[in-house]
Amino acid sequence: MEQQNITAAERIKSFAYLLVFSLAVWLALTSSVEIQEVGVGIAISVVVALWLSRYYFRLGLPPFSAKRVLFLFIYLVVLGAEILKANFDVAYRVIHPKMPINPGIVVIKTGLKSDIAKMALANSITLTPGTFTLDIIGDNLLIHWINVKAEEVEGATEAIGERFEKYLKVIFE
Amino acid sequence: MLIAGAIITSTGTIFLFLGSLGIFRFPDVYNRLQAGTKCTTLGAFLTIIGVGIMQPDWFLKALLIALFILLTNPISSHALGRAACKTDVPLCEQTVTDKSQEFEDCRRQAQ
Numbered sequence: 001m002e003q004q005n006i007t008a009a010e011r012i013k014s015f016a017y018l019l020v021f022s023l024a025v026w027l028a029l030t031s032s033v034e035i036q037e038v039g040v041g042i043a044i045s046v047v048v049a050l051w052l053s054r055y056y057f058r059l060g061l062p063p064f065s066a067k068r069v070l071f072l073f074i075y076l077v078v079l080g081a082e083i084l085k086a087n088f089d090v091a092y093r094v095i096h097p098k099m100p101i102n103p104g105i106v107v108i109k110t111g112l113k114s115d116i117a118k119m120a121l122a123n124s125i126t127l128t129p130g131t132f133t134l135d136i137i138g139d140n141l142l143i144h145w146i147n148v149k150a151e152e153v154e155g156a157t158e159a160i161g162e163r164f165e166k167y168l169k170v171i172f173e
Numbered sequence: 174m175l176i177a178g179a180i181i182t183s184t185g186t187i188f189l190f191l192g193s194l195g196i197f198r199f200p201d202v203y204n205r206l207q208a209g210t211k212c213t214t215l216g217a218f219l220t221i222i223g224v225g226i227m228q229p230d231w232f233l234k235a236l237l238i239a240l241f242i243l244l245t246n247p248i249s250s251h252a253l254g255r256a257a258c259k260t261d262v263p264l265c266e267q268t269v270t271d272k273s274q275e276f277e278d279c280r281r282q283a284q
Contacts, residue, residue: 028233087188087215090208094195103204104270107279126247127214132207133251134258140279142272144203144254151270 014056018049068171075167079124082163086129093146104148105134108141108157111165117172124164131160178227185219188212201265202257210250217242 026041027033093101112118122133122141130146143160150156195208218239225235264271 025237028237031230031233083211083215086211090195090211091188091191094191094198094208094212099198101199101204101267103201103265103268105203105264105268105273106270107272107276122251123244123247126210126251127243129211130207132203132210132254133247134203134254134273135276137276137279140276142258142276144207146204146207148269151272 011053015049015053018052018056019045022048071167071170075164075171078163078167079127082124082128086127089129090146100147102147104145104151106143106145106148106151106156106160107153108143108161109153110139110141110157110161112139112168112173114172117168120168120172121161121164124168125160128160174229175227178223178225180223181226182220182223185216185221185223187216188219189216192216200267202262203254204265206250206254206257210247214243214246217246 022045023041026045027038030037030041032038093099110118110121112121118136122136125131125133125141125143132144132146133141134144135142141161143156145156145160150159189212192208192212195212196205199205199208221235221239221242225232225239258273
């Protein structure tokens with residue numbers, strides 16, 4: 001793997017993020033504020049953050065900003081609504097005696113550039129109504145669709161990818 | 174608290190049941206994966222959150238486990254679907270369109 005040059009400032013910043021994040025997870029898991037447990041938690045978080053801060057920037061995560069957090073929050077709400085819809089949609093198809101499925105495999109295109117943004121998009125597509133990511137090459141995604149509405153690339157992209165892409169673009173790029 | 178948690182947990186089990194019913198009813202591996210991904214994600218999420226609500230001490234732990242499932246479930250299903258696609262598992266008869274050939278062209282262009 002290609003060795004990236006990371007400046008000391010970036011290194012310290014990613015160390016701080018990871019420290020706060022792992023400490024938060026620790027506190028949630030132990031759910032106690034006893035001095036011993038918190039002490040062990042801080043020690044482990046420092047070790048984990050020191051170890052992983054080298055890899056954090058290679059993930060391509062963008063710097064932290066208020067706008068990104070706001071969009072992340074909106075994105076999570078949209079995703080939650082879509083997950084609920086997906087469940088009722090699939091449940092309906094399962095219960096219906098005639099099983100109204102119209103499946104097919106389509107290709108869609110994405111405008112996202114970074115790998116982590118594409119991963120988030122692919123996972124969101126898998127969690128939403130009737131669509132399922134099978135493979136990614138470059139900016140093409142292969143999608144299994146349980147109820148095909150548009151066979152061509154443009155129509156399918158509009159129906160499947162667009163609703164998440166606008167949020168992911170702000171969050172990751 | 175106990176009743177609210179019990180209601181949420183039972184809703185979750187209903188979705189889990191529908192997911193497993195879908196695995197029996199749907200015709201091919203891709204459609205079965207659709208049922209196996211969607212219903213089990215919400216089903217497991219609600220079941221675990223419901224337990225967390227019944228036992229408020231466990232709520233944060235339950236939330237962490239539920240978020241972990243939400244993040245990892247699509248990845249495991251994607252791995253299964255991709256493997257099925259790569260080994261040419263056939264599509265069912267109702268399938269209306271298959272664009273995987275076009276996708277193979279993209280792969281060749283990328284190389």
